[in-house]
Amino acid sequence: MSALRGLRGLRGLRGVRGGLSRSAWVVSGAVIALVLTACSSGPEKPKPAQLAPVAALMGTTLAWSSQVGASHAMLAPRAVSGRVFAAGGSGTVVALDAATGKDVWRLNLAQPIAVGVGSDGDLAAVITRSNDLVTIREGKEIWRVRLPARSFTAPLVAGKRVFVLTADRTVRAFDGQTGARLWVQSRPAEPLVLSQGGALIAVGDTLVAGLAGRLVGLNPLNGSIRWDAPVATSRGTNEVERLVDVVGPVSRVGNSVCARAYSAAVACIDAGGGTVAWARPAQGTTGVHGDDRLVFGTESDGRVLAWQRTSGESGWQVDRLKHRGLTAPMAVGRVVALGDSLGLVHLLSREDGTEMTRLTADGSAILVAPVLAGDALVVQTRNGGVFAWRPQ
Known part of the structure; x- marks a missing residue:
């Protein structure tokens, strides 16, 4: 592992002075994988598991599809108030009718979009490659603010405010009507920052943010810290091994918030007071989702796991999708x-992981977790297709 020494000299890690206010370094999960592969003399990358013929134990129908342009892993659709908000990498932002897929409005910002979309159903927000936080209402730009640091997490629009988690591990709050900055809450920045979407959600009257390997409960009115709970603790002998950023999405049921720390652990926390209910070692790199009984996640090798929500004990495990580059899961119905x-989109039984059916969109990679829009399951592809299926 000598290649990990002197990490700041590695190709693939970029200094972002001027992009992050405290000069952290940005590293992607793909770079970490390349570094670890370069440090070993092991076999070639495993081939994706071959799939058995589709089971087709449930019927689905394609309800509608739309197009927003080529996308990437930090452009996740958002479904709220009967609309699906989506963005393409080249600058298109769209609100689609969740029932029909028809445009409610569509806007081309004419500049690349880095992160999006956040919305409360009225106001939508994205972040451009130039670090501009841009808000849109009914297809018209309302205001924009230049952020002092890059962001990899979709803005949260809630309570007539827009909240942003930037890569220097700072949470910023803006007035939803004017863009005026309301408050800033910062945490010490580690040398490395994961270029992957993190955690930023509202739980009752508390704003919950993932800061390094911890979930932090903030007062949304002034940014003061209400509680601070660990998901995982940094360990290891180098900066890559100590990187334990919380990755999104997270699973919330009432006050129970379950989250994953990158390649380290999955934990469930009571957001009422920040008490850790349980934490289990886990090697996945994408977020989790679940219901009031189970929490679901995918490991980096493609195993799909279920944990008991109340105790963290194992529920079930599926091995047949290994090495297929799985997204975070979405529990629906x-x-x-x-x-x-x-x-491909895989639908598994919530009870035991049995394959129910398999869906095909446009053939390009699906990079982010599906979302639920009414009774429709919605995915966005690398080629920018937005597809919605309904059960028959």
């Missing part, structure tokens, strides 16, 4: 839905 890097 009686199934768990997840996409893969080969363009």
Whole structure:
């Protein structure tokens, strides 16, 4: 592992002075994988598991599809108030009718979009590659603010405010009507920052943010810290091994918030007071989702796991999707839905992981977890297709 020494000299890690206010370094999960591969003399990258013929134990129908342009892993659709908000990397932001897929409005910002979309159903927010936080209402730009640091997490629009988690591990709050800055809450920055979407959600009257390997409860009115709970603790002998950023999405049921720390652990926390209910070692790199009984996640090798929400004990495990580049899961109805890097959407039984059916979009990779829009399951592909299926 000598290649990990002198980490700041590695190709693939970029200093972002001027992009992060405290000069942290940005590293992607792909770079970490490349570094670890370079440090070993092991076999070639495993091939994706071959799939058995589709089970087709449930019927689905494609309800509608739309197009927003080529996308990337930090452009996740958002479904709220009967609309699906989506963005393409080249600058298109769209609100689609969740029932029909027709445009409610569409706007081209004419500049690349880095992160999005956040919305409360009225106001939508994205962040451009130039670090501009841009808000949109009914297809018209309302205001924009230049952020002092990059962001990899979609803005949260809630309570007539827009909250942003930037890569220097700072949470910023802005007035939703004017863009005026309301408060800033900062935490010490580690040398490395994961270039992957993190955690930023509202739980009752508390704003919950993932800061390094911890979930922190903030007062949304002034940014003061209400509680601070660990998901995982940094360990290891180098900066890559100590990187334990919380990754999104997270699973919330009432005050129970369950989250994953990158390649370290999954934990459930009571957001009422910040008490850790349980934490379990886990090697996944994407977020989790669940219901009031189970929490679901995918490991970095493609195993799909379920944990008991109250205790963290194992529920079930599926091995047949290994090495297929799985997204985070989405629990909906009686199934768990997840996409893969080969363009398929897998629907598994929530009870035991049995395959229920398999869906195909446009053949390009599905990079982020599916979302639920009414009774429709919605995914967005690398090629920018937005697809919605309904059960028959």
